[in-house]
Amino acid sequence: MREFDLLRHIYDGNRGLPTRVTIPPGDDMGAVRIGDQEVLVTVDQIADGVHFDLATMPLERIARKAITRNLSDVAAMAAVPVGAVAAACLPGDMTQAQATELFDHMRRVAEQYDCPLFGGDVSVWPGRLLLSVTVLAKADGIAPLRRNGAQVGDVICVTGRLGGSLHELDGHTHHLDFEPRLAIARKLAGNADTRPHCMIDLSDGLARDLGHLCRAAGVSAQVQAAALPVSSAAHRAAHADHRDVWRHAVADGEDYELCFTVSPRQAERSLPGEIDGVAITEVGLVTPANGDSRVMLDLLDGQKVDITDLGWEHGQVEIGK
């Protein structure tokens, strides 16, 4: 199955949507107007054997990831979570105690982010554990940040550090333990001096997700390898597998950091170097697409590499994202 063909096919259908759909499939969240309220919605699923390993990972961290993955989508729109519903397929050999523990952890994590679980559906089935979480959010005074606003000349920025998300380091395994960037997104988007032109959360890696921003705006991107904020875990991973560390930074995926663009003027005058202790790093520039959106990486030796679509892909196609 070719993901892009399926996505293009789905997006082609957006034209027929009623006007109350204010954000159609193709962004981190969809949105629909109900009365005078715009309601943003994201759904995301994690499956045993694909996104986590039930045999080796504690239920607490699996439950956490099921919630926080969605909250990272909420952050990407600079929205505020309101509540969540969860659908679960439980394997037949899961005990009552395990199921109860899993739900308790999901509820606790959801409450921690003021995003209460208020409904759901559970099946016991012959397959493996699957958790599908839908989160509702509101704009709450800050217009949602879309994917499609990048302009040629914009400065490309990321929060935090990239790469090595599967690598455990000092008890922290990033793909399970990451912090969704909700507050940082609100601070960036709520101030005209720093409000990005577009934003996305990095679930598939900088190369692929920056590619989404580029295609949405009909532009390309030029990233400087020297500028990439590489995580310690990515350095360890590179040491272990003898691959270039930049590959880990742009293609490991599951960073759940924010990638956004601002004008050169914003970058120069207003953009802080960190927010709430999390680094904001300029990593490249938006360039003309010349008909085909590409993400290019300038290596330290002057070599240029096309990293478009480079990245970790576990068969994930995100319709609404």
Next chain:
Amino acid sequence: MREFDLLRHIYDGNRGLPTRVTIPPGDDMGAVRIGDQEVLVTVDQIADGVHFDLATMPLERIARKAITRNLSDVAAMAAVPVGAVAAACLPGDMTQAQATELFDHMRRVAEQYDCPLFGGDVSVWPGRLLLSVTVLAKADGIAPLRRNGAQVGDVICVTGRLGGSLHELDGHTHHLDFEPRLAIARKLAGNADTRPHCMIDLSDGLARDLGHLCRAAGVSAQVQAAALPVSSAAHRAAHADHRDVWRHAVADGEDYELCFTVSPRQAERSLPGEIDGVAITEVGLVTPANGDSRVMLDLLDGQKVDITDLGWEHGQVEIGK
């Protein structure tokens, strides 16, 4: 895993929910207040091998069921669908053409009910086909009908005909081809003369789902077998397996009809015998629980059968339902 223990555990947590959750887990839909708008949400999933058979059923009917099952929950609250998001796990051997066809059908069915698909998430995974659909709805001038309003003396009613949902008859297989009772629910609930005290949709069969209404209100129910509106498919099924036809009517499940209670005065004076060509049938009375909610069936020969929790169970536990 014992379903009721898990459900009780989940409902116990409802006390801690913030006040913006206006309908907590335990009803056909949950609801949360966003601004001045109450947003109702339901999530439901169907899995290959549990709720349908991918090998023998057309994608069109599978797609339809994924949407209409949720719309039956919307009907149970007498709400109006607004939009939907879908999460799908596709088996690795599904072709691009099949995936495209499946999404096109889901989109078309959703549009047909003015409930546009506006987001989603798709994974290709090593398991079987699984579709998880979340539907948003609004009250639109009619207060949502809850499960918990039954009063002793109320008349118990159902729409349509019951039983035999898995049995094909003249090309109609009810569990795939049913019509969610959205318009009927609005007509019943929008008029004080007919507005039910409580309502539920019949997904697990009258015995189990009427049991939910009874437990929610601390009452019991007495149903007359002679009054049950038995479907032709249920008669055929009974003929084929030599079981009593009433068993099919109360326990086959997947009727997706409405079950509700009204006051004796409403039943006598205002309740029509049919709405939009669909029969409204009185099947029994609400009785005191005496400490334990039971659903009793009076057979034709005067025998009384306790049918509480009798029914088709495929390991389904519905948290929010």
